[in-house]
Amino acid sequence: xxxxxxxxxxxxxxxxxxxxxxxxxxxxxxxxxxxxxxxxxxxxxxxxxxxxxxxxxxxxxxxxxxxxxxxxxxxxxxxxxxxxxxxxxxxxxxxx
Amino acid sequence: xxxxxxxxxxxxxxxxxxxxxxxxxxxxxxxxxxxxxxxxxxxxxxxxxxxxxxxxxxxxxxxxxxxxxxxxxxxxxxxxxxxxxxxxxxxxxxxxxxxxxxxxxxxxxxxxxxxxxxxxxxxxxxxxxxxxxxxxxxxxxxxxxxxxxxxxxxxxxxxxxxxxxxxxxxxxxxxxxxxxxxxxxxxxxxxxxxxxxxxxxxxxxxxxxxxxxxxxxxxxxxxxxxxxxxxxxxxxxxxxxxxxxxxxxxxxxxxxxxxxxxxxxxxxxxxxxxxxxxxxxxxxxxxxxxxxxxxxxxxxxxxxxxxxxxxxxxxxxxxxxxxxxxxxxxxxxxxxxxxxxxxxxxxxxxxxxxxxxxxxxxxxxxxxxxxxxxxxxxxxxxxxxxxxxxxxxxxxxxxxxxxxxxxxxxxxxxxxxxxxxxxxxxxxxxxxxxxxxxxxxxxxxxxxxxxxxxxxxxxxxxxxxxxxxxxxxxxxxxxxxxxxxxxxxxxxxxxxxxx
Numbered sequence: 001x002x003x004x005x006x007x008x009x010x011x012x013x014x015x016x017x018x019x020x021x022x023x024x025x026x027x028x029x030x031x032x033x034x035x036x037x038x039x040x041x042x043x044x045x046x047x048x049x050x051x052x053x054x055x056x057x058x059x060x061x062x063x064x065x066x067x068x069x070x071x072x073x074x075x076x077x078x079x080x081x082x083x084x085x086x087x088x089x090x091x092x093x094x095x096x
Numbered sequence: 097x098x099x100x101x102x103x104x105x106x107x108x109x110x111x112x113x114x115x116x117x118x119x120x121x122x123x124x125x126x127x128x129x130x131x132x133x134x135x136x137x138x139x140x141x142x143x144x145x146x147x148x149x150x151x152x153x154x155x156x157x158x159x160x161x162x163x164x165x166x167x168x169x170x171x172x173x174x175x176x177x178x179x180x181x182x183x184x185x186x187x188x189x190x191x192x193x194x195x196x197x198x199x200x201x202x203x204x205x206x207x208x209x210x211x212x213x214x215x216x217x218x219x220x221x222x223x224x225x226x227x228x229x230x231x232x233x234x235x236x237x238x239x240x241x242x243x244x245x246x247x248x249x250x251x252x253x254x255x256x257x258x259x260x261x262x263x264x265x266x267x268x269x270x271x272x273x274x275x276x277x278x279x280x281x282x283x284x285x286x287x288x289x290x291x292x293x294x295x296x297x298x299x300x301x302x303x304x305x306x307x308x309x310x311x312x313x314x315x316x317x318x319x320x321x322x323x324x325x326x327x328x329x330x331x332x333x334x335x336x337x338x339x340x341x342x343x344x345x346x347x348x349x350x351x352x353x354x355x356x357x358x359x360x361x362x363x364x365x366x367x368x369x370x371x372x373x374x375x376x377x378x379x380x381x382x383x384x385x386x387x388x389x390x391x392x393x394x395x396x397x398x399x400x401x402x403x404x405x406x407x408x409x410x411x412x413x414x415x416x417x418x419x420x421x422x423x424x425x426x427x428x429x430x431x432x433x434x435x436x437x438x439x440x441x442x443x444x445x446x447x448x449x450x451x452x453x454x455x456x457x458x459x460x461x462x463x464x465x466x467x468x469x470x471x472x473x474x475x476x477x478x479x480x481x482x483x484x485x486x487x488x489x490x491x492x493x494x495x496x497x498x499x500x501x502x503x504x505x506x507x508x509x510x511x512x513x514x515x516x517x518x519x520x521x522x523x524x525x526x527x528x529x530x531x532x533x534x535x536x537x538x539x540x541x542x543x544x545x546x547x548x549x550x551x552x553x554x555x556x557x558x559x560x561x562x563x564x565x566x567x568x569x570x571x572x573x574x575x576x577x578x579x580x581x582x583x584x585x586x587x588x589x590x591x592x593x594x595x
Contacts, residue, residue, distance in 0.1 A: 006463060008459070011459050011462050011463045011466065012459065014462050014466060015418060015446075015458050015459055016425070016439075016442045016443055016446055017443060017446045017447055017450070017455055017458065017459070018440075018443035018444055018447040019447065019455075023452075023455070027459055030456060030516055031456070031459060031460060031463065033516075033517060034410060034460060034516070034517060037406075037407055037410070037517055038407040038410060038411055038473070038477075039407075040403075040404065040407050041404060041407050041411075041476050041480050042476075044401070044476075044480055044483060046476055046479035046480065049479040049483060050479070050482055051475055051479050051481075051482065052478050052479075052481040052482040052485060053309060053478060054295075054339065054533075055295060055309075055481075055531075055532055055533030055563075056294065056295050056296045056341060056533050057341065058296075058338075058339060063335075071202050071203060072202065075202040076202055079199060079428070079429040079430075080427075080429065081426055081427070081429075081430070081431070081432035082432065088427050088428055090427055090441070091434070091435070091441050092437070092438070093437075093438050
């Protein structure tokens with residue numbers, strides 16, 4: 001299994017979480033510890049073993065393409081941090 | 097503290113429902129008595145994040161009316177604690193997190209709706225580890241929950257609020273969710289039956305997702321019969337959950353056993369209870385002898401990959417959590433913390449909204465799924481999962497049911513597990529069953545005074561069957577419970593007796 005040290009700043013960027021310098025230090029160390037533990041899995045011979053995503057019988061679920069009632073729009077939008085009309089409002093994404 | 101106990105709320109769920117159906121007791125009376133008791137004890141125990149006084153009274157009045165109209169309700173008037181990661185329409189649903197601290201659910205989870213339809217009365221939303229990640233309830237960002245048998249100790253987790261509520265008579269039934277042991281471990285710590293059905297048996301619709309291939313809803317109850325009643329009321333296919341199983345549910349409450357004649361019970365050679373200390377070792381050995389006394393044939397089985405359960409789980413569950421919790425981004429619901437652009441808004445919202453354990457798991461999962469590491473970590477863990485499931489298949493060729501510890505210790509003191517991995521190891525005995533999707537439960541099997549502890553604390557025996565073995569699982573647990581009666585040996589809320 002990989003032995004690289006974790007670039008915690010890069011992982012936090014992918015995870016979209018702003019970390020403080022203290023958190024970078026602590027989480028970096030704790031993730032390193034955890035990976036040392038999970039590296040025990042490299043002792044298992046998994047060469048010819050299929051991966052399990054989900055254990056119980058499952059099948060693809062489809063339904064007729066007909067409209068069924070969903071959640072009430074007002075109730076859903078009432079929970080938005082910011083709304084405008086029938087939309088969720090977010091900070092500007094594209095510069096003027 | 098001295099709490100005057102009300103006989104009406106010390107009854108089991110099945111007794112309350114029978115009394116309400118026979119109109120010896122009204123749902124309104126039980127509800128008022130429960131709310132008064134919550135008012136008296138919850139300042140100390142901290143089971144609830146939200147007490148639903150008004151909704152409870154309305155539901156109770158409706159239950160009494162339905163009874164008067166001749167309906168027969170299996171959970172008539174039964175006070176219910178709902179873990180706060182399950183939606184109940186128009187009530188606050190927080191997941192124990194600041195990011196959802198003020199979120200009002202716009203719909204009701206299927207499992208909750210089915211219990212309410214069967215006559216249960218929602219008393220409150222119960223505390224939990226943030227997004228169900230933890231084994232002590234200490235990861236809740238909103239409240240401290242204490243163990244009703246010793247308030248200097250944790251109730252277990254992540255369904256710790258539901259467990260504490262039932263143990264302290266603040267509800268007769270608690271709904272919990274179990275991803276790696278989050279019903280069974282608090283069940284063991286709080287002297288309860290904690291039951292995780294087969295994955296897919298109970299709809300997850302309205303359960304806020306942590307690790308979707310593992311999450312399963314189940315009851316915490318004071319008796320096996322109560323757990324079976326709840327299971328019968330909520331199990332079964334739900335078109336709103338694509339992983340819920342379309343397969344008839346055999347009711348379990350009518351199939352409880354009085355003995356174990358002809359049942360082969362596997363004792364796991366790899367789980368050396370000697371390592372748990374002399375006290376727990378003796379309790380588990382006695383439990384196995386008691387099962388034998390009831391007519392079971394004990395056979396030795398082996399789960400050679402059980403040691404790989406915790407490392408496998410701590411890749412798969414964080415990977416799924418990092419994906420599931422991506423939805424908390426300050427756009428559609430919950431907390432938003434502004435930033436100079438939309439990217440900074442995401443980063444700041446998640447920094448302020450998530451606590452340390454949730455951040456840790458999101459980071460682990462993000463790393464394990466990131467480019468270049470996916471095969472080495474995530475896929476390898478999924479393959480290990482296959483091997484663990486195969487171990488159980490081989491073991492169940494030789495036995496009908498497996499008996500083993502539910503946890504490696506009794507309820508510990510607050511802040512006793514400061515290193516994350518030592519907390520992760522709390523789930524050593526429960527994780528393998530979760531990875532294999534198997535139904536499993538913990539049932540009280542005795543009392544043990546922890547080192548330095550003031551009073552003996554409850555110990556749980558774990559039982560587990562093949563997929564869809566709920567009927568035998570609950571049936572056998574009932575026979576054991578009936579023969580041993582460990583749960584009634586001590587009373588909760590007895591702090592004054594120690595002074």
